[in-house]
Amino acid sequence: MQEIDNNSYQSYTISMKTAISLSDSLFKQAEQTAYQMGITRSKLFVKALEEYISRRNGEMITQKLNKVYEKIDQNEFAGDLDVGIESLRELTKNDTW
Secondary structure (H helix, E strand, C coil), X not given: CCCCCHHHCCCCCCCCCCCCCCCHHHHHHHHHHHHHHCCCHHHHHHHHHHHHHHHHHXXXXXXXXXXXXXXXXXXXXXXXXXXXXXXXXXXXXXXXX
C-alpha cells in the first residue's frame, strides 16, 4: 500500500470548506446582506472574517503599544513637547487661517 504524501495533497477547491452553526436570525441577516451586496453567502462570510481578523490584529497592536507607553515616564519628555509647540507657533505665526 502506498503512503499518501500530505504535502502534495490537492483538493478540487482552492479554499478550505468548513461548516458553522448560526442562529436563524443571523443566517437570515447574512442571506439578506449577501443579496444586497450581490455576493454569495460564502463570500460574505470570508469578507466578514477577514475584516474581523484585521480589526482584531490592529487592536492587539494598539494594546501592545499602550503597554510600552505605560512604561515611559511622560515627565521625561515634557520639555520636548513645549519646544515643539513653540516651534509650531513660530512657523505658523504669519499664516492666515
